[in-house]
Amino acid sequence: MAQKPSIPKGTRDFNPEQVAKRNYIFDTIRGAFETYGFQPIETPSFENSDTLMGKYGEEGDRLIFKILNSGDYLAKANEKAYSEKDSNKLTSSISEKALRYDLTVPFARYVVQHQNEIEFPFKRYQIQPVWRADRPQKGRFREFFQCDADVVGSKSLWQEVEFIQLYDAVFTALKLGGITIKINNRKILSGIAEVIGASDKLIDFTVALDKLDKIGEEKVKEEMLGKGISEEGISKLQPLFTLSGSFESQIHSLESILNASEEGKKGIEELAFINKAIKELGLQTAALQLDVTLARGLNYYTGAIFEVSAPEKVKMGSIGGGGRYDDLTGIFGMKNISGVGISFGLDRIYLVIEELGLFPETVTKNIEVLFINFGDDEALFSLKAIKQLRLQGINAELYPDAAKMKKQMNHANKREIPFVVLVGDEEMKSNTFTLKNMNSGEQFKLSLQELINHIK
């Protein structure tokens, strides 16, 4: 193979620095999940195709990576599809497994499959990669990690309260102050649709409303008209477009708009409960904001809807989201299990932290000290010391070859190793170590214990 090798488009290699930075984010999220009582599960990278297919809509089905059956897979190929050369129809007969598309459906499958072993309410978290055959573009990959936490088996609104605290805890720990947690409620959206006589057009209505930020009030109204929502109905929406002020004052306005809708009033009640609790409990660095235009994953959510925005100074889409769903496991035949969950967008969080220069300097866990190799006797003497350093938790290594000193020092410089130890005849005789600080250039002659203390 003369050609330089490459990787599939939309996938990535991660070098040591990138892995270390990603692990810093994972570890922070994982730590918060555990402090909040969530427990980890892991599911296989591929599922039976019928577990995944049909769960994400037609577009989703197309984006799922299918795994070719092993062996003589054509022997079982659907004959009609084969003779018609119909890729779509042939697939299910030559591919029985597929890479997971998200963590939610595998989680639902897990809950149903293991329902007799699970103690409900079940608070689980899951940090694993997912795969989508999406067109790769900036910030969108074909393999990426999702970090999800969900509770199933309880309708308590205290969960929503805790998830807001959890978002606050994670982003505070990441030193990413100034994020906004936007919240809405599916029942508010249903209530508004009801009030304006467009209950049957809930999706069209919310899709249009969701664009308010981007295209402005007039265009949103035009789109609604175009979708068959009446002028009269739209006029009732007017207070929505000017909704502003505190959470409480927005709630107050919504109360007058939604007075005629039982479902809408229930949504307001839920939002008010959550807001009051968060007010009492306080957030460390995040802000909670009511956003009635928020509608992500509407088909799916039945109560609270969350979305997290990066600090204003950074141009970035949402860095997290979630909400309550009342029938997650229904697709696998287990009814009436309510759930609520949130997700963290690792790749975007990484970009935000990078842009703001907020990765701690210590994150890369580089080795702390390199011993220069002057020959076998010196190397053995050095390895005895290195053994002690390592037992003290100091990351240390010996340059493997007795190469020229300059080459070894260059190696230390390129890898940004802070300390170098030189062991020659004299040091071996006196059982000492010459330590060089690579930043300051200072040199010290130290005993082993002094060396350990100095590096620590």
Added chain:
Amino acid sequence: MAQKPSIPKGTRDFNPEQVAKRNYIFDTIRGAFETYGFQPIETPSFENSDTLMGKYGEEGDRLIFKILNSGDYLAKANEKAYSEKDSNKLTSSISEKALRYDLTVPFARYVVQHQNEIEFPFKRYQIQPVWRADRPQKGRFREFFQCDADVVGSKSLWQEVEFIQLYDAVFTALKLGGITIKINNRKILSGIAEVIGASDKLIDFTVALDKLDKIGEEKVKEEMLGKGISEEGISKLQPLFTLSGSFESQIHSLESILNASEEGKKGIEELAFINKAIKELGLQTAALQLDVTLARGLNYYTGAIFEVSAPEKVKMGSIGGGGRYDDLTGIFGMKNISGVGISFGLDRIYLVIEELGLFPETVTKNIEVLFINFGDDEALFSLKAIKQLRLQGINAELYPDAAKMKKQMNHANKREIPFVVLVGDEEMKSNTFTLKNMNSGEQFKLSLQELINHIK
């Protein structure tokens, strides 16, 4: 879907306890890798097929999971293979990507692709899943993790010395005393084959010798005869079958056997160097043993060969292995890069630790305290305390619903939560907390600070 969902054969769900135990092993290995100066990289789950195919022999090619191309994949299908319904020949035209089969080939690809960014010698570790379409059986899975550490760009034998120390460090940290690190050298095997006039039958010879433990001396000799190795040659092997005693005395015997082979003598020299260094440096709990029958992956290794056996009281195959290879990156056109590496077998290490009851009790990182929920006022009061506990790093949670007390206490029992806190009217008035130790049944009335101190 009425049927209870399931997962593909050979794959596994991991529940919270299993994830925690696996992470304990991963974290221990990762910690040792970093202390020894190895840096993490990660590569994509799938590679371009031509990166993987042809690298693992015919059997390996069959066991690689192929990913079906997206969209109308049949449009580009090889017409001849399609009309002949030849699965084997069709595959490359409808599948361009495949799941990685091990971490070694992706690592070689990484080194070649990123050679200009890498500072050599490059010490990398990689802990990621791999996939094989193997027939599932006890302890063999279609998705499993590999934990590899390799150094490329140096021929120094100090690396071999350090890898032996690294094995010792990891298994000592896992409290898995009594493992044996077996070592051999490809050059010894080549030397023996040369001496007995069977250089052209090196593979047959080593495959037979490798079975000595299992089938005994006579059958090994029979197999060699059957493969065309002469009686005279086999008679020269006699001292090999009775090789025993210390590393040094075995080396001594080998010296007389291999006196006529330059390559064999070089192998002895290498082994003696490594053994002397390890003697000087000392191992914590492992034993180093010379095993001239060890031949794993012979096609591949060019110098040292390692294999780790579990403590004798456990029946288990090897729990780790590795060796030196002199042309890893040659398959991608980058010549003369020597490497040496070792691998840890996570699943088997897990089984050994489980069987010996060596997982620390604290490994599951369960929550430490559950607050019983008596209603919204009590819940809010509790969450204020929980917030403080969590800031102190205590894993704490509120039962989400104001369910019957008995149900909530049962929940605490089933999850084996050590402490429960009860907050009622009285506690709220006096700003105290009733803590119940679920093991002893004792109850204490405590202030928030006392509560924190008690749980910590």
